[in-house]
Structure formats: structure tokens, C-alpha cells
Amino acid sequence: MTDLGELLYLLYDAHSRVQTVHAHYRSWENELLSSRAFDRNFERDEGWEEYERGRPTRPRESRAELWLEWPERVRKDTRSTGDGEHNILVTKDGEPWQYFPKSGVNRRVGGKPRHVAGIDVFDPAFLLTDLRLTPLGRKAVAGRDAIAVRVEPRASLWDHGFTHLDLLEELTVDGERGTLLSGVWRLEGEEMRRFEFERISFDEPIDPAAFVPDVPAEPRSWGADFPKAKHVTVAEAAELASFSVWELPHLPEGWSSRAWYVPDHPERPETVGIEYVRRDATARLALEQQSASSSEQRTRIVRETVERNGRKIEVMGAYGGSNVEVELEGTHVRIDSQLPMDSLVDIAATLARVR
The missing domain is CATH 2.50.20.10 (Lipoprotein localisation LolA/LolB/LppX)
Incomplete structure (x- = not known):
């Protein structure tokens, strides 16, 4: 011993x-x-x-x-x-x-x-x-x-x-x-x-x-070959995307919005982003959207599942942060904000498809 x-x-x-x-x-x-x-x-x-x-x-x-x-x-x-x-x-x-x-x-x-x-x-x-x-x-x-x-x-x-x-x-x-x-x-x-x-x-x-392995002498970061985000209107993002795009049904008073579109790439899926910001910069809300089939490849940690307005909304958590995610007609929508979690769930329940 x-x-x-x-x-x-x-x-x-x-x-x-x-x-x-x-x-x-x-x-x-x-x-x-x-x-x-x-x-x-x-x-x-x-x-x-x-x-x-x-x-x-x-x-x-x-x-x-x-x-x-x-x-x-x-x-x-x-x-x-x-x-x-x-x-x-x-x-x-x-x-x-x-x-x-x-x-x-x-x-x-x-x-x-x-x-x-x-x-x-x-x-x-x-x-x-x-x-x-x-x-x-x-x-x-x-x-x-x-x-x-x-x-x-x-x-x-x-x-x-x-x-x-x-x-x-x-x-x-x-x-x-x-x-x-x-x-x-x-x-x-x-x-x-x-x-x-x-x-x-x-x-x-x-x-x-x-x-002394055969590696390049110069640094090269992740995404160096990724297509760049194209700043567009929400309507233009919906036209470019191969999946349905979702937005807030009404823009709250005192808020502004902007959108961008990123084409598909072998190492990063096609993505639409819509960001809403209060004009006094005290709050922000971001919608990241991808085809549900591409988002399924990610490891996801579900904290709670909530039913609201006929939609199944997942309250997520990872590495200390929180957000909500919802799948709508083949689109996976992730909602991030400093707003209270109940507010994020309400937002997910009322998102409207861009026409």
C-alpha cells in the first residue's frame, strides 16, 4: 500500500x-x-x-x-x-x-x-x-x-x-x-x-x-473569410433571407431599429439581426434569427419552457446569461435584452412575421 x-x-x-x-x-x-x-x-x-x-x-x-x-x-x-x-x-x-x-x-x-x-x-x-x-x-x-x-x-x-x-x-x-x-x-x-x-x-x-511546426507566421482571426454583415431595412432582410423573418408588431415610442443580413457560409449559418434601442440608450433588445434547421446544431441549455399565446418559449441560460428563444414557422429566433425575463417572454409571444 x-x-x-x-x-x-x-x-x-x-x-x-x-x-x-x-x-x-x-x-x-x-x-x-x-x-x-x-x-x-x-x-x-x-x-x-x-x-x-x-x-x-x-x-x-x-x-x-x-x-x-x-x-x-x-x-x-x-x-x-x-x-x-x-x-x-x-x-x-x-x-x-x-x-x-x-x-x-x-x-x-x-x-x-x-x-x-x-x-x-x-x-x-x-x-x-x-x-x-x-x-x-x-x-x-x-x-x-x-x-x-x-x-x-x-x-x-x-x-x-x-x-x-x-x-x-x-x-x-x-x-x-x-x-x-x-x-x-x-x-x-x-x-x-x-x-x-x-x-x-x-x-x-x-x-x-x-x-517549429509548419504554421503561418502572421496571425489570422476567426471569421477572416466570413461574409460581412450587410446593413439593410427590416423589409430588405426579409426579402434576402431564405426563412421567414420576425419583428416587433409595433415600434415602441422613443425607440429606433436597425437590421442586418449575413449570407450563409460553411462555418456560419445565414443570419438576420434586428436591434431595437431606446433613444436615450438606457435599454436594448436584439432579435437574432436563423433557419431552425441550422440552429439545431448548437448545444442548448434550457432553463424553463413557457407556453404563451400558443407558442412554446424556451427560457435559456448559459455561462451566467439569460435569453429566450422561440421557433416560428421554421425560423429560430433568439431574443436578448436587459429587460426583465417576463418582458422577453411577452415579446416572444407577440412577434409578427415581416410581410
């Missing part, structure tokens, strides 16, 4: 035992459970009903190859096993950049590039202050001797953000290096996230060329 003192020593000083790493690992995540876990930080006492339209609820899985020269020289090639999406994360001049070959996006990103599943597996001393760790015995992971560990949050831990340390339940720790070799997160008993190294080698020479 592994001694707790041995485990704590391995974790506390793990970073000093890493010079270079070359590894392959896999990770997967239930996106709906992760969204719910994130939303707990804002709606702790609310009951949420999660569902996903257009595809079954299943984990998003990826495999990655990692090169690390301690502490911050990193390259990470990640491929999704579902859609084949490929991205390369590499440090340039000490800063992490991410390149997506399919779209050509090349951007500087935040965070620590050596992190796996959101945590620093090579310097895990941070776990000691937030978690209660219980060694359960030895097991083999990635061909290495490892310590299986049960994890429980300390009473003072409340983890806001992506890491979700309060939901981490299982770890395996390399018995020689202290590196975390696998981890499992659960939300209400259901597995939410997992990572596991499949192969890993330490302190072997790495060809410097590994850290």
Missing part, C-alpha cells in the same frame, strides 16, 4: 523531476455536463434541464501528441476523433499560439500551454491546498508504475471556471515523477471529463524542429 507521505512528496516536488517530455494522451468531455457545471457558479440553486438538438449527447473525444521542454517550451498537436478537427498549439517567443489548419486561423491564446484537461499535470502541487487525497494502491498507466488516488474537495474549495477541481474524483500519479497520468471528473455521479496518457517518456532528447 502506498504511503500518504510518499504521495504528497511526489506531488509537491513533481516539477523538479521534469526536463523534457514526449507523450500521447487522450481526453474526452461531456459538453452538456460541463456547461451545467460552469453554470452552477451563477445559478447554484436553479434546476437546469439540458438537452442537445440534432445529435445525441455523447462525449467529445480527442487525442493529442505533446512535446515539452521545461518549463514553457511546448508543442501540442490535437485531433478530434469525431469531426477530425486538428489544431496545433506552440509557444513562440514565450507566448502560446494556436493554429487550425482547416480554417487557417492562427491566434495568440491565454493559459498555460502545457496544461492537460485544464490542469498542470507536470506541476500538481496546487492540488495539496484544495483537495483531500487518499492513495488506493498501485496500477500501471501508459506502461508506468502509478499510484491510484481518490480525490475529495476540501470544505473551503469552490472552483469557479473550467478546472472544476471540486468535481475531480480520481487521479493516477506517476510513482517516480509525480506527474498526473490520468484524471476523472464527475457531476452528480455521471462522468463529465477524463484524460489519460497512453505513452509518455521523460528526459529524452527532443529534436528542436519539433517546436
Whole structure:
């Protein structure tokens, strides 16, 4: 049986035992459970009903190859096993950049590039202050001797953000290096996230060329090739759109409106937007409209469903925000505003089709 003192020593000083790493690992995540876990930080006492339209609820899985020269020289090639999406994360001049070959996006990103599943597996001393760790015995992971560990949050831990340390339940720790070799997160008993190294080698020479992948030198943002929004009247937007367009039946006194149209693109669906703004700039209301068939591809979190004026209106919530959505004759309409939620529901119930 592994001694707790041995485990704590391995974790506390793990970073000093890493010079270079070359590894392959896999990770997967239930996106709906992760969204719910994130939303707990804002709606702790609310009951949420999660569902996903257009595809079954299943984990998003990826495999990655990692090169690390301690502490911050990193390259990470990640491929999704579902859609084949490929991205390369590499440090340039000490800063992490991410390149997506399919779209050509090349951007500087935040965070620590050596992190796996959101945590620093090579310097895990941070776990000691937030978690209660219980060694359960030895097991083999990635061909290495490892310590299986049960994890429980300390009473003072409340983890806001992506890491979700309060939901981490299982770890395996390399018995020689202290590196975390696998981890499992659960939300209400259901597995939410997992990572596991499949192969890993330490302190072997790495060809410097590994850290200089064939990526563009110039940054390129998301949507660089997207068609630009065309500012039009509401009537013109209705003529351009392939779906029915909806508006407020009457423009409230003291408000103005404007509209825009965005053509269809392989990475972004055809969209009509109508924005209503009070002339004193104290309130705003936005209607975003797309074909219901294209909007079905999004993961959506429904907080409550309300029947009003014969329409089924969904009160939504994600990452601390709220809005309402309604489907009208094949058009998906999303309504955003700082107005009270009851007002948004009333608006959804009275939207009129543009003639």
C-alpha cells in the first residue's frame, strides 16, 4: 500500500523531476455536463434541464501528441476523433499560439500551454491546498508504475471556471515523477471529463524542429473569410433571407431599429439581426434569427419552457446569461435584452412575421 507521505512528496516536488517530455494522451468531455457545471457558479440553486438538438449527447473525444521542454517550451498537436478537427498549439517567443489548419486561423491564446484537461499535470502541487487525497494502491498507466488516488474537495474549495477541481474524483500519479497520468471528473455521479496518457517518456532528447511546426507566421482571426454583415431595412432582410423573418408588431415610442443580413457560409449559418434601442440608450433588445434547421446544431441549455399565446418559449441560460428563444414557422429566433425575463417572454409571444 502506498504511503500518504510518499504521495504528497511526489506531488509537491513533481516539477523538479521534469526536463523534457514526449507523450500521447487522450481526453474526452461531456459538453452538456460541463456547461451545467460552469453554470452552477451563477445559478447554484436553479434546476437546469439540458438537452442537445440534432445529435445525441455523447462525449467529445480527442487525442493529442505533446512535446515539452521545461518549463514553457511546448508543442501540442490535437485531433478530434469525431469531426477530425486538428489544431496545433506552440509557444513562440514565450507566448502560446494556436493554429487550425482547416480554417487557417492562427491566434495568440491565454493559459498555460502545457496544461492537460485544464490542469498542470507536470506541476500538481496546487492540488495539496484544495483537495483531500487518499492513495488506493498501485496500477500501471501508459506502461508506468502509478499510484491510484481518490480525490475529495476540501470544505473551503469552490472552483469557479473550467478546472472544476471540486468535481475531480480520481487521479493516477506517476510513482517516480509525480506527474498526473490520468484524471476523472464527475457531476452528480455521471462522468463529465477524463484524460489519460497512453505513452509518455521523460528526459529524452527532443529534436528542436519539433517546436517549429509548419504554421503561418502572421496571425489570422476567426471569421477572416466570413461574409460581412450587410446593413439593410427590416423589409430588405426579409426579402434576402431564405426563412421567414420576425419583428416587433409595433415600434415602441422613443425607440429606433436597425437590421442586418449575413449570407450563409460553411462555418456560419445565414443570419438576420434586428436591434431595437431606446433613444436615450438606457435599454436594448436584439432579435437574432436563423433557419431552425441550422440552429439545431448548437448545444442548448434550457432553463424553463413557457407556453404563451400558443407558442412554446424556451427560457435559456448559459455561462451566467439569460435569453429566450422561440421557433416560428421554421425560423429560430433568439431574443436578448436587459429587460426583465417576463418582458422577453411577452415579446416572444407577440412577434409578427415581416410581410
